[in-house]
Amino acid sequence: MYTLLILLQAAPQQNPLLMPILLGGMILVFYFFMIRPQAKKAKQAKQFQENMQKGDKIVTIAGIHGKVNKVNDDGTLMIETSPGSYLTIEKSAISLEWTQNINKVAAPAK
Secondary structure: OHHHHHHHHOOOOOOOOHHHHHHHHHHHHHHHHHHHHHHHHHHHHHHHHHOOOOOOEEEEOOOOEEEEEEEOOOOEEEEEEEOOEEEEEEHHHEEEEHHHHHHHHHOOOO
16 A cells, blocks of 8 residues: 555656647647638638629528529529529528539549
């Protein structure tokens, strides 16, 4: 029993700078692999929503595919989902451009 107490007291001391360095490293990993890519994607989506024009093929966040028929001043769009069928939606409901999505799927794997 006495030898166990001696061994526990003789445990090596850790470097006091190790914990802040590890914490800083974890914050950098989170920033570069999670926060930064999401911010970049949100910026691209906002830019696409602002530059939308008649005739653009789009996909909504609900997965509805359509073509922009009219861009209204109040932040809404009229999209044509099938010939003669129109929906009015908010610009913020646009996920991405349809042609970009097709190009991502059709791109050959390297």
